[in-house]
Amino acid sequence: QKEVEQDPGPLSVPEGAIVSLNCTYSNSAFQYFMWYRQYSRKGPELLMYTYSSGNKEDGRFTAQVDKSSKYISLFIRDSQPSDSATYLCAMSRDTDKLIFGTGTRLQVFP
Amino acid sequence: KAGVTQTPRYLIKTRGQQVTLSCSPISGHRSVSWYQQTPGQGLQFLFEYFSETQRNKGNFPGRFSGRQFSNSRSEMNVSTLELGDSALYLCASSLGGTQTIGYTFGSGTRLTVV
Numbered sequence: 719q720k721e722v723e724q725d726p727g728p729l730s731v732p733e734g735a736i737v738s739l740n741c742t743y744s745n746s747a748f749q750y751f752m753w754y755r756q757y758s759r760k761g762p763e764l765l766m767y768t769y770s771s772g773n774k775e776d777g778r779f780t781a782q783v784d785k786s787s788k789y790i791s792l793f794i795r796d797s798q799p800s801d802s803a804t805y806l807c808a809m810s811r812d813t814d815k816l817i818f819g820t821g822t823r824l825q826v827f828p
Numbered sequence: 829k830a831g832v833t834q835t836p837r838y839l840i841k842t843r844g845q846q847v848t849l850s851c852s853p854i855s856g857h858r859s860v861s862w863y864q865q866t867p868g869q870g871l872q873f874l875f876e877y878f879s880e881t882q883r884n885k886g887n888f889p890g891r892f893s894g895r896q897f898s899n900s901r902s903e904m905n906v907s908t909l910e911l912g913d914s915a916l917y918l919c920a921s922s923l924g925g926t927q928t929i930g931y932t933f934g935s936g937t938r939l940t941v942v
Contacts, residue, residue: 759935
């Protein structure tokens with residue numbers, strides 16, 4: 719069983735929809751939680767990071783961490799075609815290597 | 829400000845050959861990490877270098893090696909290539925103080941082994 723599980727999708731939604739992306743994990747020692755976005759033929763770019771539990775909002779993006787359930791989420795409000803990409807969750811214990819999910823492919827159609 | 833530069837972008841090699849990939853981090857970044865990305869396994873950590881020393885290592889065979897130079901540029905080498913080594917190899921740089929936050933990735937080198 720992988721340490722981080724993420725549904726690969728693809729997830730296809732109409733423009734303007736609210737998107738929910740999720741990851742579950744098994745290692746309770748993880749403290750740092752991140753979401754990366756990866757466009758085709760590009761490297762991942764950091765979208766948001768959260769330390770420990772709680773919510774964090776940045777524009778149309780909200781990251782949630784529930785350590786008791788070992789579950790993290792990324793919500794995208796008012797989704798745009800430019801949000802079409804692969805979204806990767808990542809987490810780490812401390813100053814340690816990042817463990818990534820396999821990524822969810824999102825397509826937002828006009 | 830220049831980003832993380834990886835060369836070459838694409839590479840085709842034959843089984844049994846060896847290959848060297850290069851990564852130039854963002855100016856001032858001292859930590860360089862390497863990841864392998866495949867459709868089935870996602871991103872898997874290879875190793876991390878900080879100030880020319882390997883600080884962390886993933887679970888890859890000894891055929892995968894790396895090094896970092898005094899200017900923080902890094903190379904990774906794969907010897908005796910196998911078909912399963914076909915992947916996108918990503919380099920990420922950071923300041924190194926808070927290692928895992930603030931990674932900036934390059935666009936990767938796509939290696940195809942035939």
